[in-house]
Amino acid sequence: MNAPRDLPQRVVNRTLQRDGAATLGEQLAARFAERIGQRTLQPGARLPSVRECARLHGVSPSTVVAAYDQLQAQGLVEAQRQRGFFVREAPAPRGGAGAAIAGAAARPPALPAPIDATALIRGMFQGRQGHVGPGLGTLPEPWLDAALIERALRRTLPHAADALRYGDPAGDPGLRQALSRRLDGELGIAADPGQIVTTLGATHALDIVARTLLQPGDAVLVDEPGWAVEFARLTRLGMRLLPVPRGPNGPDLAVMQALIAEHRPRLYVTVSVLHNPTGHTLSLATAHQVLKLADAHDLLIVEDDTYAWLAPPHAPRLAALDGLQRTVYVSGFSKILAPNWRVGYVAATPALAERFIDTKLLMTLTSPALLERAVAWCLDQGLLRRHAERVIQRLDTARQRVMRLATDAGCTFVAPPQGLFGWIDTGVDTDQLGTRLAEQGWLVAPGSLFHARPRPSTLMRINFASSQDAAFWQCFTAARRALQQPTRVRGAAET
Incomplete structure (x- = not known):
């Protein structure tokens, strides 16, 4: 959803133009319309009161009333008596109520969907x-090492011709060997290169795991609080989220056991070390109990170690404790090298790794070998460790x-x-x-x-x-x- 078509693009800038072609009310309406269209104002969000909005933008209350009236006429907001103006829910998708009812009948009951991340x-x-x-x-950006990135990319230039062909579906062999050495030597996770599959970042790795192991309607245990992107991604894949309260030592084991008994979830997706958003790290005692529950109930654990480079190496990893038997380990480099370096990976049993390769082939065919070789060079030279x-x-x-x-x-x-x-x-x-x-x-x-x-x-x-x-x-x-x-x-x- 965009700003009104008859308004010039500049009216959606931060400063309202008092000498602009559009009135102040039109400009203010366009600004709110843009934020609603971009979903930085969510359905159900309350707009500032008329007086507060007037104060924030340096305009008269009547200008704000005119802007809110325009938004209401466009169907973007609604006025609730004695409460204020609220962003309206998005229109229902086309296809008719019958199709929606039929689709709902074919799926298991779903828990409420999360907010749009x-x-x-x-x-x-x-x-x-x-x-x-x-x-x-x-x-x-100033915290990142641009010189290191430039050096690493220069090292890949002699192999630039490799970009003319598809790379190894499992990922660059040199990077997988370097990752195998790091996992074993620094984190205590024994994984040979054949158990590692590279991806376009950690989020892509999590998506590959979910698409490989789950079917729409499956129940998935997640930490709460947890990361909204993972909640939204799993929900859009048709999964039912089972939130487990996350405390200082890890998940609430009593709640987790009760949810397992009632819903028989297929996966538990968790961040063991430097949990997002709390910063908590799983205690060794809780880690052992989580693995016992997983073994007793045939539960697979997906361990998201996105912040591994910012964490102490000795922190307990579930994948290290059980040798990747009931765990799938996921990590990446965008949090430490650069957000645009979409290089991640997943480590699992050899059988699961082969299945992940099949899913990767269907999603992206391969991943960029040149970037992966640059990361491998950073690892092999010890430069990434010193940067971290x-x-x-x-x-x-x-x-x-x-x-x-x-x-x-x-x-x-x-x-x-x-x-x-x-x-x-x-x-x-x-x-x-x-x-x-x-x-x-x-x-x-x-x-x-x-x-x-x-x-x-x-x-x-x-x-x-x-x-x-x-x-x-x-x-x-x-x-x-x-x-x-x-x-x-x-x-x-x-x-």
Whole structure:
């Protein structure tokens, strides 16, 4: 959904043009329409009150009323008496009610679908140049080693002719050998090169695993809180999500056992080390209990170790404890090398690895051998390990600074700060907080993103590396204070 067609493109920029071809009301409506179309304003989200919106944009309340009236006429928002204006649900897909009923009858009962995780991802790609977001899931660009990437790419140039043909379906042999050495020597995971399949990043690896091992309607155990992208991806594949509360030591074993007994899930997808968003790491005792449950109930565990390069090597990995018998290990390099280096991999038993290759062939045929060889060179030379050590040191310093800033802003940490992310309690609804901060150009990750069943939350995930700007915390404090102040509601069309 785009801005109104008769408006020039520039009206959707951040600054309203008082001398523009469109009125201020039209420009403001176009801005909201763009955010709704990009799903950075979710269905059900409440728009700022008329007075608050007028204050934020420096316009009169009547201008805001005119903009909201246009949005309502376009079917993008609805007014709820004594409550305000809310983004409307997307229109139902075409095909008729009969088709929808027939499709529902053919599927097992599904748990409520999660919120659309693409809102945060779209915001990441649309961020202003040089303006980092506290809600981002990656390292800031200045933290990355561009010189290392350039050197690695130059090393692949003598093999550029290999790009003229398809590569090995399992992935570049040199990278798989380097990965085998790292897994065994540094993480204690015994996997020979034949048990490793390369992918287009860790997310692609998780998708290959799900498409290989699951059928629509299958139940899948997931951590809660957990990552919204995984919730949304599994739901779109037709899976039923079974949230397991995640605590400091790992999943709630009693809840997990009860869900297994009732639903007979096929998979448990988890982040053992530096869990997203809490930063928790699975304890050795809980890891053993999880593996016992998996063995007793024929459950396969998918271990997502996306943040492996930021974690201590001695942290317990399920794949190391059971020798990849009931675990499938997934990781990648975009979090440490560069977000655009979509190189990941999956390690499993030889039989499962062959099945994953078949799925990979159907999805992408092969993966880019030149990029994989560049990563292999970084591993073999020890350069990636040294780069990771520098990042970890820098992250330790950033974490201490952000802890002070967040505490001074009135937040409390609900999990011990570790790794890249902090899990904080703001004391206010972070969906509303996120909307206010987005108006000022700050992308945050509200707590509702991390629940399989959406619900309001006062929690928020922050990226320690990209939350060091005191200007953000000043905006955060002002927005938080405004939400804490009681307001007198005068109806949807308050002026």
